[in-house]
Amino acid sequence: MTVRTAVIGGGIVGVALARLLSGRGDDVTVFEKEARLAQHQTGRNSGVVHAGLYYAPGSLKATLCAAGRVKIRELCEEKGLPYREVGKLVVAVDETELGALAEIERRSIANGVPDLVRIDDVSRLREIEPHVAGIAAVHSPHTAAVDYTSITEAMAQDVRAAGGRILLGHEVTRVAVERGGVRVVTRISDEAFDRVIACAGLQSDVLAKTVGADPSPKILPFRGEYWEMTPESSRLVNGMIYPVPDPRFPFLGVHFTRGVYDSVHVGPNAVPALAREGYGWMQISAKDTWESLRWPGAGPLAKQHWRMGVDEISGSLLKPLYYRKARRFVPELKMSDLSHKGAAGVRAQAWGRGGELLDDFAVDQVGPVTVLRNAPSPAATSSIAIAEYIAEHYLGPAAR
Ligand SMILES: Cc1cc2nc3c(=O)[nH]c(=O)nc-3n(C[C@H](O)[C@H](O)[C@H](O)COP(=O)(O)OP(=O)(O)OC[C@H]3O[C@@H](n4cnc5c(N)ncnc54)[C@H](O)[C@@H]3O)c2cc1C
Structure with a gap:
């Protein structure tokens, strides 16, 4: 019997799952609230195919990143999409960062990051990135740049070719579990399915709540802002230059990324967004902000990270502070080399x-x-690996 499956969310994870399940014979419908796919995190990120340097060995991030990297590369090959292995340096600028760098090296080895090299020789560092400042680094030559929006679109074509439907402009307002199935309701449709998978990104806790799941974890939106480098100054960066991240924080720190179309951007920072889809300081949702403030975790989080919060917000509002952070890694960088702010992501x-x-x-x-x-x-x-993991561990044998 054909399984009727609804996927909520037309970001890269929802579409990867829809592709997998439609390829296995499910009757798949994707509900996406925007007029196009990949309009939120998927279309507003750094475009990096990570090689797995940072993640706790044995975690889902570590295992699914390693598997997913290979699958994204194969997909790009199959679909003729650009995939550029520009490589990445994680750079310790001074001695205080050597301990954290050693931990990244340890994790990278445990996670099987291919061809990772530790560099302690500054001249070798400069062979890879001639304009970088630092005393040591790890180099991951297979970290790559891609265009995740094109990848999502290409996977969506496979869904359609397998007979699946992709409904754009369909915001799911209610998911009701009923005897023998689930109803998915939008403002313009009301349909029954055998099962539903929500990959709703910034709205995932809202969807979880509608089906009676635990309200925790909630989603806290963190905006990441980028500055674009002028074409002339982009020669200062060959591939990707990353700081040694602060291990207390889940973000990687402002970095230089040569993208798949050859422009270089600097970022993203991490500032609290005042709306789930708040791409600038003027986009404010009183409801989202109030909900975050009254969450029991708000006090403890603010207490632990207020200093970093003030620092990030100042860098967002004052270009010289953002510039100062970036210049630590590329001393030749001039403030005018950061030409304009690019599209932010949340x-x-x-x-x-x-x-x-x-x-x-x-x-x-x-x-x-x-x-x-x-x-x-x-x-x-x-x-693609997350999609396989969900199918294997959460969807019944009918999915296979
Ligand atoms: C600034 C930034 C930089 C990043 N850099 C990288 C990177 O370099 N490499 C990397 O691997 N990852 C990176 N990430 C993370 C990556 O972008 C996300 O983890 C990934 O895109 C998540 O995909 P998703 O499909 O779960 O979510 P999303 O892309 O956010 O998609 C969710 C979709 O659900 C839809 N939706 C929500 N609610 C509803 C509803 N009720 N009805 C219908 N549709 C709904 C939304 O419109 C959206 O299209 C970055 C993220 C950000 C923000």
């Missing part, structure tokens, strides 16, 4: 009642409804 970061920021991917299930509750970076890299 990360859907799950946080618990105690104020803890969830690090790993997380999935929840309420009867026939499966909800992806935390899919932060590297979920774009890992998307």
Whole structure:
């Protein structure tokens, strides 16, 4: 019997799942509220295919990133989409960062990052990135740049070719579990399915709530802002230059990325967004902000990270502060080399009642409804592997 499956969310993870299930014979419908696919995190990120350097060995992030990287590369080959292995340096600028760099090296080795090299020789560092400042680094030559929007579109074509439907402009307002199935309601449709999988990114806790799942973890939106480098100054960067991240925080820090279309951007920072889809300081949702402020975890989180919060917000509002952070890694950079702000993205970061920021991917299930509750970076890299993981662990044998 054909399984009628609804996927909520037309980002890269929802579409990867729809492609997998339609390829296995499910009757798949994707509901996407926007007029186009990949309009939120998927289309507003750094475009990096991560090689798995940072993640706790054995975590879902570590295993699914390693598997997902290979699958994204194969998909790009199959579809003729650009995939550029520009490589990445994680650079320690001074001695205080050597301990954290050693931990990244340890994790990278445990995670099987291919061809990773530790560099302690500054002249070798400069062979890879001639304009970088630093005393040591790890180099991941297979970290790549891609266009995740094109990848999502290409996977959507496979869904359609397998007979699946992709309904754009269909915001799901209600998911009701009923005897023998689930109803998915939008303003213009009301249909019954055998099962539903929600991959709704910034709205994943809202969807979870409608089906009676635990309100925790909630989504805390963190905006990431980028500055674009002028074409002339982009020669200062060959591939990707990353800082050694602060291990207390789940974000990687402002970095230089040579993108798949050859422009270089600097970012993203991490500032609290005042709306789930708040791409600038003027986009404010009183409801979203109030809900975050009254979440039990708000006090503990603010207490732990207020200093970093002030620092990030200042850098967002004052270009010289953002520039100063970037120049630490490329001293030749001039403030005028950061020509304009690029499109910002908002990360859907799950946080618990105690104020803890969830690090790993997380999935929840309420009867026939499966909800992806935390899919932060590297979920774009890992998307095809996340889809396989959900199918294997959460969907019944009918899915296979
Ligand atoms: C600034 C930034 C930089 C990043 N850099 C990288 C990177 O370099 N590499 C990497 O691997 N990852 C990166 N990430 C993370 C990556 O972008 C995300 O993990 C990934 O895109 C998540 O995909 P998704 O499909 O779960 O979510 P999304 O892309 O956010 O898609 C969710 C979709 O659900 C839809 N939706 C929500 N509610 C409803 C509803 N009620 N009805 C219908 N549709 C609904 C939304 O419109 C949206 O299209 C970055 C993220 C950000 C924000």
